[in-house]
Amino acid sequence: MIRTIAVTSDGHTHKDMPLDELEREDIVWFWTDFSEPTEEEIALLETRFRFHPLAIEDCLQLLQRPKLDHYENVHFFVLHTLQPQTLETDELDLFLSERFLVTFHLRAVPELEDAFAKWSASGDAVRQGPLYALYTVVDKVVDQYFPAVYSIEDALFDMDQRRAGDVTDAIMDRVFDIRSDLLRLRRTIFPMRELVYRIVNSERIQGMGDVRAYFADVHDHLLKLSEMIESNRDMTADIRDSYVSLNANRMNNIMKTLTVITTIFMPLTFLAGIYGMNFSYMPELETRWGYFVALGFMAGIGLSMFWWFKRKGWFD
Structure with a gap:
């Protein structure tokens, strides 16, 4: 499915505008979303938008690492969305220029749906432009990381409140599961942090201006998430070491x-x-x-x- 929001010079927002009309002179910029596209729709990335073949290849080969590539006047982004319940990741690809934002995803992305709905209802779309639309998407994606990290932190806090004698094999199995979940989160959040840092400090993306502060705020969120992950990993290590020490002490008493x-x-x-x-x-x-x-x-x-x-x- 392809859907488009186009903003004209008179300040009006037009939804579901055909792709053939996006070259009109009165269109200031537009946002086109490829949601679970068909083969024919995928072909439009090359025939209609003429994106670089390497970028199109990255769109179709899952799962790319979060990154930023520059192709002439188009900037290509790879983001990772997260499902808080399963911690599975999906790839979200974005093409940015001064005149458009194109999003591409092979699976449904709830965060993008929220961003698209928020943008559709925005009354200041002309001033904000495609770069601010990019920020909206990135911000929604990063916000979805917090519930998973907070859930793990609450579980570890409950474990930490137990006495040493209450630590059982079942709890230790849960601790090792949490360490595995933290590793999966780390593989997503740390590259995303590097990506947003590159956006904030990029000299090749034109028109950053005030939008740079918004991306810096997202980077702060990712720094917080990174610190929480490292802190939680240290806590799981402490619980594991306490369990090992307790078992060693019990074994010493038995011996x-x-x-x-x-x-x-x-x-x-x-x-x-x-x-x-x-x-x-x-x-x-x-x-x-x-x-x-x-x-x-x-x-x-x-x-x-x-x-x-x-x-x-x-x-x-």
Whole structure:
């Protein structure tokens, strides 16, 4: 589907204007959106708009990294939109010149729908122009990143409130899932931050003027998101390290207990081994109270060693 908003010199906005009429002299600028285009509509990128073949190739080969390319008088942008529930990304391509903004996407993009609706209702479209329309799209795309990051941050905050003993294997599985989600967000947000930085500091995009401040505001949002992602990654690392330390401490306590038990029984096993030997002449075996004396002696050794370990703090 192709839809167009055209702004004429008298300040009027015309929706769904045919592409053949976009060359009229009274049209100041226009915005054309290719939404889930057919093969015939895709061909118009070359036959009608005469965009560079490399840019058209990038439009059709998913998923390109967010970037900015300059082709003569047309600037080509690749943005990544984000689905907050699944964290899946879709590509949104834009062509910008002094006279038009062309958006291209193979899947429906809710953020672009919001931007298109906002722009359609704008009463100051002539002054704003295609560069401000580009800002509107970028701003809507970046705003959609926040719910996903805030959701992860809230989940980590709830985990951080738990006591160390409440950390379970299920929680650790969730922590590793969150780390994976943060990595996916990082692969989207960091390149977008670099892209917007290039827009803010670009000398090749004409007419930035006051619009530069709007893009700088979007860049600030991306910086905030980047810091949140890094902070959340550090928090997951802290939770993971606490869990590992807790398990190591538990294992040390178990090993200490087993060591104490083994050490206590070592001399007892030694005595039992001696009197278990089948020699013909063992005087102690003929003693009437030898069995009870041996048991008492072994009990004394065990209790003495237990008291000694207790005094040394092995059971604290």
